[in-house]
Amino acid sequence: MLFSRALKTLPELLEGCLKNDRKCQELLYKQFYGYAMGVCMRYVPNREEALEVVNDGFLKIFQKVQMYDAEKPFKIWLRRIMINTALDHYRQNVKFQHNTDxxxxxxxxxxxxxxxxxxxxxxxxxxxxxxxxxxxxxxxxxxxxxxxxxxxxxxxxxxxxxxxxxxxxxxxxxxxxxxxxxxxxxxxxxxxx
Structure with missing residues (x-):
């Protein structure tokens, strides 16, 4: 019975995240971690920074899960959040920008x-x-x-x-x-x- 309880559908996980259910947040994180890491690795120079961006991105997802439109694919929404989080990370950490003609x-x-x-x-x-x-x-x-x-x-x-x-x-x-x-x-x- 415990095993079947752990297997939740994406809508169930999102509903749990809306209620700040830590187990649902953990399961959502584990389910999409690889995909999110793949997106973030393209924007940062190493795995440690990518992990930081992934964690910040999931924090935003958990805080804004009510803004997700269930009519659209979740991965697209997650990807956009990860990209935006990577861009925020870039803006915070860039020492200078290459401005050329x-x-x-x-x-x-x-x-x-x-x-x-x-x-x-x-x-x-x-x-x-x-x-x-x-x-x-x-x-x-x-x-x-x-x-x-x-x-x-x-x-x-x-x-x-x-x-x-x-x-x-x-x-x-x-x-x-x-x-x-x-x-x-x-x-x-x-x-x-």
Missing amino acids: LSVAENTIAAADSDNVYSTLAHEDLIELIQQLTPSYRTVFNLYVIDGYSHEEIAQRLGISEGTSKSNLARARENLRVMLSKKKSNEYARVPR
Whole structure:
């Protein structure tokens, strides 16, 4: 009987969270932890910071669970909260922003259109490379390439100009391209001949 009591549906868990039921909160956390961690790992440089963002995000979920629209998928709502929490974390921890001229971005944007390079990487390899980017480059890259935000939306969310968003994206792509070529050349050098 105890085992069947622990298995709750998502609506039951959310209803329990509305009532501040700690067991329901724990079960919801455990059920969506992996997904939330995957979202947050793209925005921060290491697992410890990602865990901090995940925990802050779940705290927001528990505090605002009444705002969830049950007509829409829960994962989409959770993802948005995790992204927003990661952006809050970014704003709190960024030491400086890379503000560059739009003309610099235009010179590198043509070279950045070869996105097929990224499709040959394993997911884990790409995440590892993305985590090596500076915070501003990493954040813009994730928002634009992975989460599908426009430069206008990114500019509004981060308090930067659209030109800075475009420039940061171009530089992030260029940095990833350089890191990828170094990674490929290191792998080639290790192959026994």
